[in-house]
Amino acid sequence: MYISQQLKKKSIVEYLLYMWQVEDLIRANGLDMENIRKNIISPYTSLDEGQKHELEQWYENLIRMMRDEDVVKTGHLQININMIEWLTDLHLRLLRSPKFPYYSAAYYKALPFIVELRAKGASKEVPEIETCFNALYGVLMLKLQHREISEETQNALKVIGDFLALLSDYYVKDKKGDLDLD
Helix, strand or coil: CHHHHHHHHHCHHHHHHHHHHHHHHHHHCCCCHHHHHHHHHCCCCCCCHHHHHHHHHHHHHHHHHHHHCCCCCCCCCHHHHHHHHHHHHHHHHHHHCCCCHHHHHHHHHHHHHHHHHHHCCCCCCCCHHHHHHHHHHHHHHHHHCCCCCCHHHHHHHHHHHHHHHHHHHHHHHHHHCCCCCC
């Protein structure tokens, strides 16, 4: 919970990737609070009992939402889907504005990789921004499994990561009311 709050302020990209990982951790623990206490919360030895209780409540709420939204086996919580939609809307507004040529350039640099991902089986039904997140998350999972990642994939993800980092920066500015698109 504390990590998610910090990430949401710092980088919406890192926040969403973290939240997707939390969803998977909850699934890996069978949506069972006892397993989550033992495997996820207990290792946080620096937290006092009040903080651990808050963390437990946070996980309990996420579990309840996952059950209510029927994303127990796969998928993402609506709050995370909403964030992708919000970022997609911001992305489109940035592309339409003549004030952000660097953003447009970053997008068009990433676009061939996005097209390639979709050609290799990524869903064409999801927004391009979600395709980018899926690519980053997939590689994150490969790294956690200590699997090798080709240089070609690393180069593509650098371009996609740079593009999403720029979008993340504009997200922060937009949330503060400091983004003038006209």
